[in-house]
Amino acid sequence: MMKRRLFVLLFAATAAASLSACLPLMAGGVAAGTLVATDRRTSGTYVEDQGIQVKALHQSERFTGAHINITSYNRAVLITGEAQDAAQSADIEMMVRGIPNVQRVYNHLVIAPAATLAQRNNDTWITTKVRTRLLDGKGYPPQAVKVVTERGVVYLLGMVTAAEGSAVANVASTTPGVQQVVTLFETISASPAPASN
Structure with a gap:
């Protein structure tokens, strides 16, 4: 009886470990699917x-x-x-x-x-701050913009209207640590619904 319980517990632990390894993959897939759906x-x-x-x-x-x-x-x-x-x-x-x-x-x-590791870490921190501030989404869809920082310069890419681009650039330029903002937007005439294909 004791051996059987031990076997069941061992099997359950192994199964749980296997399933827990799948969970990040499933969650990552769902997150990626959501990003594509709102892009x-x-x-x-x-x-x-x-x-x-x-x-x-x-x-x-x-x-x-x-x-x-x-x-x-x-x-x-x-x-x-x-x-x-x-x-x-x-x-x-x-x-x-x-x-x-x-x-x-x-x-x-x-x-x-x-660039040194310290410079790259600082750039990562600046990108994080800009992205976090963009989550407010006031006048633009945050998922339509990609943020890249290199040596304190923030580069913005995305498909936005002129008004959305200005709003995003303003958020980036007023973020502490940003030395310069370079907009590389593709300007569109209206805000489209997220594309599916």
């Missing part, structure tokens, strides 16, 4: 943007000494970070332009040594 990009474009980023980051590994960040939104790619020289910056841009589905490239690499 102004089509689901196909959303997937293409993810693919562009993965391909670009994989290919950027060959550029030694550079610190490269790739962000894609509606097939417009923002390149930030540091390159060793102008030639390397141009090569990185050409690499990104050669990736399928890329329609526009914004090369904002600076010629400088790679």
